[in-house]
Amino acid sequence: MDILAKITETEVTTPGEIPLGFLFASIKNIGDSPVTVNSVSLAPGEAKGYPFVGKPYTAIPYDTKDSTLRMLYVL
Incomplete structure (x- = not known):
């Protein structure tokens, strides 16, 4: 694991998960x-x-169906 946190900001339109x-x-x-x-x-x-x-x-799954999610997460 890195010593510094990594920020990810994204918009998604396909199913996936926020990583473990x-x-x-x-x-x-x-x-x-x-x-x-x-x-x-x-x-x-x-x-x-x-x-x-x-x-x-733990990883958090998401299903966008026909929509869009705006996400920010820190690893």
């Missing part, structure tokens, strides 16, 4: 239809966060 070991994440559905993040539905315009809790998170 992230320290913080913020996700917003900026599309027009619901998406699924960690098996929970996220309506258009809705945001969700995973705050720093002192240890890394």
Whole structure:
């Protein structure tokens, strides 16, 4: 693991996951239809966060369906 944290900011339109070991994440559905993040539905315009809790998170899957997610996460 690197000594410095790496920030990733991206917009995605295909299913994937926030990688194993992230320290913080913020996700917003900026599309027009619901998406699924960690098996929970996220309506258009809705945001969700995973705050720093002192240890890394497991990978978080997401399915964009016909929408777009804007994400920021720290590894």
